[in-house]
Amino acid sequence: MTELVEPVAPAEPAGAGRWCDRCGEPSAAGGHDACAAARALEPPRYCVHCRRRMKVQVVPTGWSAVCVEHGEIRG
Amino acid sequence: MPEILDQARTQVLENGVGLDEAGVLAVLNLPDEDVPAALQLAHEVRMRWCGPEVEVEGIVSLKTGGCPEDCHFCSQSGLFTSPVRSVWLDIPALVEAAKQTAATGATEFCIVAAVRGPDARLMKQMREGVAAIRAEVDIQVAASLGMLSQEQVDELVEMGVHRYNHNLETCRSYFPNVVTTHSWEERWETLRMVRESGMEVCCGGILGLGETVEQRAEFAAQLADLDPHEVPLNFLNPRPGTPLADRPVVEGKDALRAIAAFRLAMPRTILRYAGGRELTLGDLGTRDGLLGGINAVIVGNYLTTLGRPATADLALLEDLKMPVKALSATL
Numbered sequence A: 001m002t003e004l005v006e007p008v009a010p011a012e013p014a015g016a017g018r019w020c021d022r023c024g025e026p027s028a029a030g031g032h033d034a035c036a037a038a039r040a041l042e043p044p045r046y047c048v049h050c051r052r053r054m055k056v057q058v059v060p061t062g063w064s065a066v067c068v069e070h071g072e073i074r075g
Numbered sequence B: 001m002p003e004i005l006d007q008a009r010t011q012v013l014e015n016g017v018g019l020d021e022a023g024v025l026a027v028l029n030l031p032d033e034d035v036p037a038a039l040q041l042a043h044e045v046r047m048r049w050c051g052p053e054v055e056v057e058g059i060v061s062l063k064t065g066g067c068p069e070d071c072h073f074c075s076q077s078g079l080f081t082s083p084v085r086s087v088w089l090d091i092p093a094l095v096e097a098a099k100q101t102a103a104t105g106a107t108e109f110c111i112v113a114a115v116r117g118p119d120a121r122l123m124k125q126m127r128e129g130v131a132a133i134r135a136e137v138d139i140q141v142a143a144s145l146g147m148l149s150q151e152q153v154d155e156l157v158e159m160g161v162h163r164y165n166h167n168l169e170t171c172r173s174y175f176p177n178v179v180t181t182h183s184w185e186e187r188w189e190t191l192r193m194v195r196e197s198g199m200e201v202c203c204g205g206i207l208g209l210g211e212t213v214e215q216r217a218e219f220a221a222q223l224a225d226l227d228p229h230e231v232p233l234n235f236l237n238p239r240p241g242t243p244l245a246d247r248p249v250v251e252g253k254d255a256l257r258a259i260a261a262f263r264l265a266m267p268r269t270i271l272r273y274a275g276g277r278e279l280t281l282g283d284l285g286t287r288d289g290l291l292g293g294i295n296a297v298i299v300g301n302y303l304t305t306l307g308r309p310a311t312a313d314l315a316l317l318e319d320l321k322m323p324v325k326a327l328s329a330t331l
């Protein structure tokens, strides 16, 4: 799904993804402070690399999120 | 001392008789300065009729998302544009979650599925999952699988599920504003069958769905009427994509008023802090609630959102000198 991937904005901080992992909108567009705050009590929902909705499993002591393209992350 | 608290001191604390709807409403309408006294009394009631133990529970989602129902607060409904995707937990991961829950000292492990009611596939997963947990982990197994048939109730009893959760969510008069795909009465019918089966009834709801204070009192009275073994109290955590996404969260003081009022309505029930407390009350509120009528917590994460680390709650309980209820006390 490369058509979903836009060029990374030069101002993007190192390590951040292209897409907000909470709302799925472009990270570079800004306005994600509330998303970042909410993420303290939520697992990610969108893959930061490709914007796909991930399969997220929450268990009492952690969570895992899988993107079919970019694999699994855990927290 | 406000009159309602004087009345509650005799009626609830001394005689163990819960407040009725009018009494609950009076507590919910107490001015801010009287809230500490209400919490103090609710705490005394809890200590007198339940004791100092706190029941600790972990919950896990066996089947997440894709639910055909339309509960307006729920990110797991397949009818809204929620980012929550449908996913099943496999049996090894379920058993591992039960082990990790038991390792925190929890005595309860509740298996939850986002469904209207169980189908054959879910019942098969439950049979295998519950058997595997009971073979490998020292923990009581509870379940929350939506509306049940009598056969399914009987099957859960056979599996060894000791408690069944089915929340009424809100009072009868407000329910149609929150759910349109099934009725409050249908939920009540499942609760009736569960009660008759001998399983413990766990039934609570969510505050902050847009109900009035009067409807909150109505809800407490209806729960008291049901007389559940356990009442989980949630505060709305507005979820993106749901019809209630833009609702404000419950004010901390109102949440504490509700905790005191629900305890004064139900002196003997297990009143559990469930979802949304972190958002509504923060760290301090968790302490205030435990000193205001709450005697059970869900530790760790919820079904689709995260909670405080279990260690933070357990440290708080130690600080408050409230022992975690032991497994032997629940058998």
Ligand code: SF4
Pocket: B067, B068, B069, B070, B071, B074, B075, B076, B077, B113, B114, B115, B116, B146
């Ligand atoms: S029945 Fe349960 S999982 Fe389904 S929408 Fe309602 S609250 Fe969510």
Ligand SMILES: [Zn+2]
Pocket: A020, A021, A022, A023, A024, A025, A031, A032, A035
């Ligand atoms: Zn965002």
Ligand SMILES: [Zn+2]
Pocket: A047, A048, A049, A050, A051, A052, A067, A068, A069, A070, A071
């Ligand atoms: Zn991806």
